Amino acid sequence: MSSTVDYYELLECERGADGATIKSSYRKLAMKYHPDKNAGCKDSEAKFKAVSEAYEVLKDPQKRAAYDRYGHAAFQNGGGGGGAQDFGGFSDIFESVFGEFMGGARGGGRAQQRRGADLRYDMEVSLEEAFHGKATEITVDVSAQCDTCHGSGAKPGTHASTCRQCNGHGKVRAQQGFFVVERACPVCQGAGEIIADPCPDCRGEGRVEKTKTLSVNVPPGVDEGTRIRLSGEGEAGPRGAPAGDLYIFLHVKRHPIFEREGTTLFARAPISFTTAALGGALSIPGLDGRTHEIKIPAGIQSGKQLRQRGAGMPVLQGRGQGDLVVQIEVETPTKLSVRQRELLELFRETETGDECPDSQGFFAKLKGVFAAE
Structure with missing residues (x-):
């Protein structure tokens, strides 16, 4: 099922x-x-x-x-x-x-304390914050130890007594036909103790709901799904039992320029067809605050990727940085002045076909295919 x-x-x-x-x-x-x-x-x-x-x-x-x-x-x-x-x-x-009420070892002895539940918190960070890291604070509503009774569940000045029904085991056994069934003690509800005079603030639970402000350190290089553990900041255990942990799951916002894969940053860069033909350079501001000069070789084609070493994301809890990869997109002009059109016409008149070997080869193949038929 x-x-x-x-x-x-x-x-x-x-x-x-x-x-x-x-x-x-x-x-x-x-x-x-x-x-x-x-x-x-x-x-x-x-x-x-x-x-x-x-x-x-x-x-x-x-x-x-x-x-x-x-x-x-x-x-x-x-x-x-x-x-x-x-x-x-x-x-x-x-x-x-029902662990906190039935937390005893099978072999006997007093009922064991059960730690509180682990909790989850989702935090969103920008790519810049993921690059540099940041110290921040979060506010969570959580079950925390009662300050009045210090987690005991008993009214200040009093204390819990051992349950006489189960002798502190938290469990009782009953015969059902050929079987012996073990159940939570109906008197102490599995706690192994009786609180005759419960704390007025937590009503014997030893914990109350609180709003807590916690400091969180986000290290440089975190990625989508990175988990930060805050030990002991989860749900408080009942009657003084240890608290669980709080797990913070990080989610990285989408960036308008860069895409990320591990420590590698990717960016698309449109360039003019004249720059593609003659060569040139690109100036790209990096997340590290530096401007990275990307050299464009003459004759570059659309889809070509240029790599800048050490300009990517930092390695999480390590040394060094990944790379920045820029993918070139050659943009064909859509608006030409009269003079520009005249110059392009002159250029076309001087073309021999050797300027664009891929195009020449493609049409040569087409001619060969149809000639064979």
Whole structure:
């Protein structure tokens, strides 16, 4: 089912949805289709596996970026996708969905803290900014640690106590026929602890929604899709658990003159037919602030590319620069003065055919073909 259905459609999310929205939608759908709530329903079981597969891909920034670009093909032939087969069973999937409440190790012990979700931020930069790099600030709305309780979830001056129902494991077991089913503790909701007096600001979650201003350093040489990681700036974990990371994906605006391929810059330069015939030079301002002189050899043809070494984009986190490649486009004049037309007529009268060997050769071939017939 999931191999042909769009992952965003499965999770009922827009393609630009942030990590928190995707996670929230996943929880709702996983709870709706969970086998424990739909015993014996094959359709619900298939949907549960499908939304779990979709979430495994979209919650990971690298997998999500690959999926956004290549779709399902990114994970075919061992491409690293997050299929339902990656899970050990329904218990693993359920634990993945409701991790912060069921984060205990299988062998016992206290419930483990689950780190907060990673988040994604898309930033647009100009080609000039991609060349030089820049320091900037961004504003994000994110779930952050509660300052009142310092992430504990308990009212200041109080503390959480171990859940007596599960003895701090966060899970309880129940016999169902021949099987033993492990579920989240219904008393502490998988946390392993009970907060009798929750923090009034975060209501026991240990985190609140905040608007944060973050400094971002964009290094020189970044390209479309370059990812910058801000460690610990993602969603805060519940009740003092470590925060996730914030991934900034860069998008480079289209430039009116230059096109880019890796570290190479490309530009199209129209020149007059007299310059093409006689030769000359082009002065092209580069992104590096220098003016680059491109020599045009006499007799150059349209489509010819001239390369200026070291005038392209800088190497990301490296040394040196790529090249600037200028593609020549010979422009035929459309408006001529009387004098210019007279001079061109005189030039045509002196033509022997040797001036344009390609044209002469083409018509010679045509003559030979028709003569043979």
